[in-house]
Amino acid sequence: MTATDLVLHHYPRSPFAEKVRIAFGLKGLHWHSVIQPRIAPKPELVALTGGYRRIPVLQIGADIYCDTRRILAELERRFPEPTFYPTGTRGQADVIAAWADRALFATALGLVFGLNGDRFPPELHADRASFTSGKFDGWDSVKMREQLPALRDQFRIHLAWLSDWLAHGDAFLLSKAPSLADLAVYHPLWYARSNLGESEGLAGHLRLLAWMDRVASLGHGMVEDLSPEHALEMARRCQPAAGSHSIVAADQNAPFTEGMMLSVTPLDWGFDSVIGALVSADYDSIALRREDPDIGATVVHFPRAGFAIGRL
Numbered sequence: 001m002t003a004t005d006l007v008l009h010h011y012p013r014s015p016f017a018e019k020v021r022i023a024f025g026l027k028g029l030h031w032h033s034v035i036q037p038r039i040a041p042k043p044e045l046v047a048l049t050g051g052y053r054r055i056p057v058l059q060i061g062a063d064i065y066c067d068t069r070r071i072l073a074e075l076e077r078r079f080p081e082p083t084f085y086p087t088g089t090r091g092q093a094d095v096i097a098a099w100a101d102r103a104l105f106a107t108a109l110g111l112v113f114g115l116n117g118d119r120f121p122p123e124l125h126a127d128r129a130s131f132t133s134g135k136f137d138g139w140d141s142v143k144m145r146e147q148l149p150a151l152r153d154q155f156r157i158h159l160a161w162l163s164d165w166l167a168h169g170d171a172f173l174l175s176k177a178p179s180l181a182d183l184a185v186y187h188p189l190w191y192a193r194s195n196l197g198e199s200e201g202l203a204g205h206l207r208l209l210a211w212m213d214r215v216a217s218l219g220h221g222m223v224e225d226l227s228p229e230h231a232l233e234m235a236r237r238c239q240p241a242a243g244s245h246s247i248v249a250a251d252q253n254a255p256f257t258e259g260m261m262l263s264v265t266p267l268d269w270g271f272d273s274v275i276g277a278l279v280s281a282d283y284d285s286i287a288l289r290r291e292d293p294d295i296g297a298t299v300v301h302f303p304r305a306g307f308a309i310g311r312l
């Protein structure tokens with residue numbers, strides 16, 4: 001393995017991980033798969049991130065990319081062709097992704113847990129209840145089931161919007177070629193379809209199902225398994241890449257200076273903060289450097305959309 005190899009920390013049933021796996025397929029990339037646990041604790045993941053436990057996480061040497069928004073931005077930077085943004089789709093694709101990653105995902109998740117909640121182990125419910133700090137009805141199966149009629153309504157509306165949209169006749173949502181919008185809209189529907197089949201309205205949307213099959217056929221790229229120990233060893237052996245070290249000095253909140261200690265915390269769920277010294281920041285990305293007693297220095301990269309930055 002080399003310092004620029006792509007290592008994805010994930011687990012098979014994670015919808016957000018599926019977004020990245022399909023992104024690998026779209027770009028035809030070779031990557032290494034590290035399977036992480038579905039519930040905390042995740043010692044071999046947080047050693048790399050400094051506390052962030054969400055899935056997926058992309059590791060390239062000692063650079064650690066958190067959140068699919070930041071992961072896809074990095075893949076686009078390193079492997080620009082084929083692009084996630086066919087001509088004219090930047091901006092549109094980002095707005096659609098923000099809707100799909102929150103509203104569409106939350107509806108699909110609510111439906112799966114509302115219908116199948118009893119089949120998931122109690123440890124998963126307990127973990128997700130603390131992970132979401134009381135959102136989603138405290139992850140209580142009975143309360144989640146009570147939400148089903150409302151969630152079904154919402155899901156059917158979402159499906160109808162998407163199906164109407166595809167009436168334009170192009171193969172993908174924003175153009176003849178796939179874009180980031182397709183990846184983002186696909187993963188919650190993949191999650192619903194793989195857990196619930198085509199009930200809950202999908203069966204009535206043949207155009208949408210055909211589009212899902214087209215996205216699925218992008219595949220997952222070329223994948224090789226890797227153990228968590230090997231991934232940690234990789235981080236130990238590598239130095240974080242120097243990068244461009246650009247810092248937006250006149251930030252809207254307060255000036256940023258290289259090396260200042262900051263925290264970065266998700267705004268939606270999984271509110272674990274990562275603390276580190278500022279390496280770089282621009283309008284939609286921020287990177288912190290931290291030292292782990294076992295693996296040494298890592299730089300942890302986040303998007304700014306959906307994250308709060310705190311000054312220590």
Ligand SMILES: N[C@@H](CCC(=O)N[C@@H](CS)C(=O)NCC(=O)O)C(=O)O
Nearest residue numbers: 014015016038054055056067068069
């Ligand atoms: N906005 C994040 C969301 C990530 C997320 O919520 N992932 C889920 C799995 S699909 C998660 O981490 N769940 C808790 C866990 O797996 O520990 C992203 O785009 O990566």
